[in-house]
Amino acid sequence: MDDVQLGTFNTNIATDRYTCPEYAAREREAIWKRTWQIAGRVDDLPKPGDWKKYEILDQSFLIVRGKDEKLRGFVNACRHRGNALCIAETGNAKRGFLCQYHLWSYDLDGRLKGILRENLAGPIDKTENSLLSVSVDTFAGFIFLNPDPDAESLHEFLGDDVVDLLEPYHIEQFTTVMDVTEAIECNWKVVMDAFEEGYHINGIHPQLLQVLHINPKTARYRFFDNHSVAMAPFEVAGASEQEQVEGMLALPETFPGTVAVIPRFQELLAPYQDDNGKGTFPDGVTPRALLQQATREVLTGMGLDVSDLTDSQMVDNQGWVLFPNYFMTVRAGECHVIMARPHPDGDPNRCIWHVASYMFVPQEFRDAVRAEAIVVDTPGSHKYFEALQQDYEQMPRQQKGLRNDRLDHMTLVKEEVVIAHFHSVVDRHMSNAAKR
Template identity: 30%
Template sequence: MSEQALDNASNLAPGQARCPNEPTTQEIIARDKVGAPTWVRSESYAYMGSDDVTIDRYVDPAYAQKEFDRLWTRTWQFACREEHIPEVGDYYVYDIGRNSFIVTRTAENEVKAFYNACLHRGTKLRASNTEGCASEFTCPFHGWTWNLDGSLQKATCDWDFPHVKEDEFGLPEAKVELLAGFVFINMDHDAPPLAEYLGDDFLGHLKSWKMENRYIVGHVAKVIPANWKLTMEAFMEAYHVIETHPQVAVSNADANSQYDTYGEHVNRFISSLGVLSPHLRGQYTEQDVLDQFTVGDSSVLSGADRQLKEGETARQRMADMMREMFEKATNSDLSGVSDSELLDCFSYTVFPNTFLFAGISLPMVYRFRPVANDHRKCLYEVFFLRPVPKDGNRPEPAECVMLEEHQSFKEAEGMDPGFGEILDQDTENLLLQQEGLEATAKPGITLGNYQEIRVRHFEATVDKYVADNA
């Protein structure tokens, strides 16, 4: 940063500084030919202090136990998509720590989540990471059986259990709510409704995306050798792009990205594409920006005309090309869809462990879960979503591809190699970060006031759940 820029920043109130001499995200979007909707043009940043965030949350097994006891038992979690359980009797097993749930459709418009344990001697009724269809749930050990609605159907040799009252032996349940094609569960029956938990701002945004009209076309999972929060936070900012993803910085306005918070449980960033990184200003032309985005076998626009006309920007040409490509692919008219929705990255964190990516170009969901017996590992999942075909026949969701820890994301079937490389870069830093936090003499991590506000906001909410008086 220049001396003049430092002087300017020092005269601003904490949290007000932005990338010097550069357009903001909103200024970039305002120049687009097809204007953006309200949810894109909104801003909701609030300064949350500059204190370090303590590292015990990443390295202390006792802290991880507090999370299992106080956080995971009281928060709304994305358990599965409705397309996982489209018919009555379909079920999907969702595990979080030691807890396990059978999420099942018990009627056309009813979904329940049963604790996945026999009430006789505790055997799991269904194995972890399984799904299927059933008319009843039978324990494989002694044959005790529950009906689809969770009521007790049979206690083997019931003459020996006169003390078991049928009406008191239904399978315990978690709360369930459906939203935009997602099935959310919460173990706390006193928890606020999901709508209240998420807030009106986010629900207004979500309604625009019509995610209920998408289905899972790809699902990749991998265990990452780092705490689940560290792994999530690697994806919460674009500050790392210039160092970690240099191959995309030429067409990524990383330091211009916008960061927003909504209540306690939702935050987001908007990262504009088709714009040169401020770190590279003066080193590349508009033509270079377009070439970087479209060159290579992994680019969806690799065969497109890449010669800019006089006065034309790379961002506008990219938006026009993306619109044409998606119109052909979906046989639809996208003339009213904004350039920003076609190009930009919209990443929303839904606390505690889900990322939703809005827009057209990146319809994805990330999910993160701690590994039950190792606070230094987590399960990271990527779901790729695609619009349901025009005939209304929803394809079955793709089966999960589980990678080994040593495997590259590029090895996952159906994975775009360029995107797989980005995921590899994002996760390769994490073991070093986990080990570094365990080796450091510094008791906390230091965060930027603006570019890392999502991390601070997220950890502030973690603190509220695990506090001793929570």
């Protein structure tokens, strides 16, 4: 990965993009109606006829699995008088979709197949009144949707490098172990910014300093046309080897995927430990290397192909930003995802955040660990794991500060280069839309 200087991107970020209704309205046209965005997981729709609704601001879409097993997307509106076909979040339409207003019906391919009292309806051309289609595709087990009828392909949007770097993790084989959606009192970009830097760990997550240290001198970044990835070694700078071991043994508290790895890690440690558990490691052997070895062995034994992943990718968190609203930390066998989208009411001071975790689990255990989706209706009623709860409480505080009129910009530091890149992509999309 490249050591990119912050000066490559703008470090002064105007605050009106977080608070201004007019800016939010322009984002609707420039970003949300024109970019690929994640609308769910492929295994949300396992059977023909399974469908789910995806909404962004005031736009509503349906994604359905056809009889041919293909996923398709449609505007959630009857072609007769625009009635919403589906109000629920998900369901199964084995016989297709039926508009409850005037009983027009559509098959799973979106074709108009039935009209009430068709012999009296007049000259209605069914072929010209199919449901309006939208682009749908999949990658890494996620369903992507783009409202733009002229959208570039998903592969083009992601780019060859992103696809090549993420495919070896086999995220499509992971099982959902957490899935929570909640309205939160901040702009969607405040959420994205919060997870694009580790500069706040000392202030907000001091407990993580035992196992994770974001050092600008060792962090590496790679920036793509729309996306980015950052990597920081999973180690504590200046800590003794024994402190490293203690931190790694505490990993399951924050990273549940390491639960299965720790026993093998302890076995690999044993030859280097005395009767009191104190370790002495020869040249070429480190706790981090042993954790990498344990992770590779355990996941391989569980049936996950990690042969194309590097030792670093076994344990080091790779922090991915897929524009516009997807952040993921991924390591071999598990990933944790944060997504944020504007609130449906259009208020720039509110958004919907979606947090989810995915882990590789052997087939026979997947149903037992799969998490049901939770939608939180009462703010503060859902308790996240410690670090996530700390972010949840912090982000609305930032939004309150951003609303002060005299604060016209934020000033970024070197450790926030990913935020700077993200906003450069926002700027480009906003500028391109203005030129149309």
